[in-house]
Amino acid sequence: MGYLAASLACIGSITGLASQSTARIGAALGTIGVSTGVITALCSLNFPAPLLTQALTLLGIGGAVGLYIGKRVAVTELPQTVAAFHALVGLAAVATSVGSYYIHTDVDTVHKVASFLGTVIGGITFTGSIAAFLKLSGIKFTLDLPMKRHLNLPLGILNLVAFGALLASQNPHVATLTLLYASVSSFALGWNITNSIGAADMPVAITVLNSYSGWALCSEGFMLSNNMLTIVGSLIGSSGAILSYIMCRAMNRSLYNVIFGTWTATTTKAKSIEHK
Amino acid sequence: MLDASKSTPKVSHEKPKEVVQTSLFKRSLSNALGLSGGILGLLGLGYATTNPAILAMSSIFSLSVITGYFSVWGVTPALHTPLMSITNAISGITAVGGLLILGGGYFPGSFAQSLASLSVLISSVNIAGGFLVSKRMLDMFKRKTDP
Numbered sequence: 064m065g066y067l068a069a070s071l072a073c074i075g076s077i078t079g080l081a082s083q084s085t086a087r088i089g090a091a092l093g094t095i096g097v098s099t100g101v102i103t104a105l106c107s108l109n110f111p112a113p114l115l116t117q118a119l120t121l122l123g124i125g126g127a128v129g130l131y132i133g134k135r136v137a138v139t140e141l142p143q144t145v146a147a148f149h150a151l152v153g154l155a156a157v158a159t160s161v162g163s164y165y166i167h168t169d170v171d172t173v174h175k176v177a178s179f180l181g182t183v184i185g186g187i188t189f190t191g192s193i194a195a196f197l198k199l200s201g202i203k204f205t206l207d208l209p210m211k212r213h214l215n216l217p218l219g220i221l222n223l224v225a226f227g228a229l230l231a232s233q234n235p236h237v238a239t240l241t242l243l244y245a246s247v248s249s250f251a252l253g254w255n256i257t258n259s260i261g262a263a264d265m266p267v268a269i270t271v272l273n274s275y276s277g278w279a280l281c282s283e284g285f286m287l288s289n290n291m292l293t294i295v296g297s298l299i300g301s302s303g304a305i306l307s308y309i310m311c312r313a314m315n316r317s318l319y320n321v322i323f324g325t326w327t328a329t330t331t332k333a334k335s336i337e338h339k
Numbered sequence: 340m341l342d343a344s345k346s347t348p349k350v351s352h353e354k355p356k357e358v359v360q361t362s363l364f365k366r367s368l369s370n371a372l373g374l375s376g377g378i379l380g381l382l383g384l385g386y387a388t389t390n391p392a393i394l395a396m397s398s399i400f401s402l403s404v405i406t407g408y409f410s411v412w413g414v415t416p417a418l419h420t421p422l423m424s425i426t427n428a429i430s431g432i433t434a435v436g437g438l439l440i441l442g443g444g445y446f447p448g449s450f451a452q453s454l455a456s457l458s459v460l461i462s463s464v465n466i467a468g469g470f471l472v473s474k475r476m477l478d479m480f481k482r483k484t485d486p
Contacts, residue, residue, distance in 0.1 A: 125463025
């Protein structure tokens with residue numbers, strides 16, 4: 064019941080943010096929704112005292128750090144702070160997916176698929192958000208992966224191979240290794256894709272990553288059989304996708320152009336040089 | 340310099356309007372194919388999964404995708420960034436996922452349990468920080484008439 068209330072509050076929050084008059088109510092509803100979700104989880108799990116202490120300590124430390132960072136940043140630095148926070152969500156999704164698979168290795172196909180998707184999408188979100196944060200904050204740090212223009216496709220194919228291996232293998236150790244491999248390669252993939260997007264397009268890129276993290280959350284819900292995670296995850300995923308579409312339309316560009324624009328642009332430039 | 344740039348005659352960039360000619364057959368074919376693909380997918384899902392819990396989860400999933408789809412179409416452009424920030428803060432609900440697999444005593448006992456604690460810790464950073472940041476963003480857009 065608490066999960067249902069939390070999901071409804073989250074839906075109300077996103078809907079409320081659509082117009083200026085209800086935006087503040089929406090923000091409050093979001094806070095209520097997420098805290099209700101966390102408290103419901105704490106209550107329903109019936110933790111013994113030591114474990115409850117651990118959970119509360121983690122939540123307390125994390126919350127304090129978050130409040131400190133949120134208070135301290137300057138107003139102009141808010142967008143990149145969102146990107147930095149976003150990296151945390153991606154990493155959390157990877158950690159939960161791998162950890163959950165590690166605990167329950169004897170699971171059916173749906174759970175395998177869900178944990179794999181959670182790992183890959185979370186990994187892309189993690190490094191992608193870090194790249195977005197670095198670009199927006201103007202830190203002069205570029206790490207170009209070797210052969211970065213030809214890297215995306217092989218990485219994607221290798222991910223597919225790892226997926227097949229995970230589905231086929233009965234051995235839990237091999238399966239965990241494929242999950243770990245998938246997380247590393249999706250880290251590389253996320254970094255490579257987002258690092259090539261120009262800083263002006265970063266808000267759209269962050270929204271796309273936001274949508275990704277929603278889908279990661281959704282697969283976590285499937286993996287842990289938790290309705291609230293599925294509801295909130297697919298809500299964030301689809302609304303993030305629509306929002307990035309709307310933002311692209313406001314800039315008069317296409318989504319494909321923003322995400323893969325650099326690749327096509329560089330190839331056309333190379334071609335025009337050849338023609339000269 | 341400024342005057343010179345002002346005095347230059349405006350060049351009209353009007354493109355000739357392209358007449359979009361998609362044949363009716365092509366459009367209805369793609370519509371029909373999409374619909375039948377969707378229905379086949381549903382049938383396949385029902386055939387492949389024997390577990391009713393997963394079917395229930397799938398229906399919840401599709402309903403909330405539809406909800407998310409319709410909830411943001413009317414958003415005002417000034418609120419794009421706060422909405423982005425709020426959705427980010429809400430996705431900090433990964434903390435629940437971490438809590439569900441949390442284990443051990445005062446400290447996590449195994450590799451998987453430490454992953455779970457890590458997940459709870461960083462998601463809670465995101466929840467607290469994310470909502471604070473989005474509140475500050477909304478305060479920037481505040482008008483005098485707003486509550």
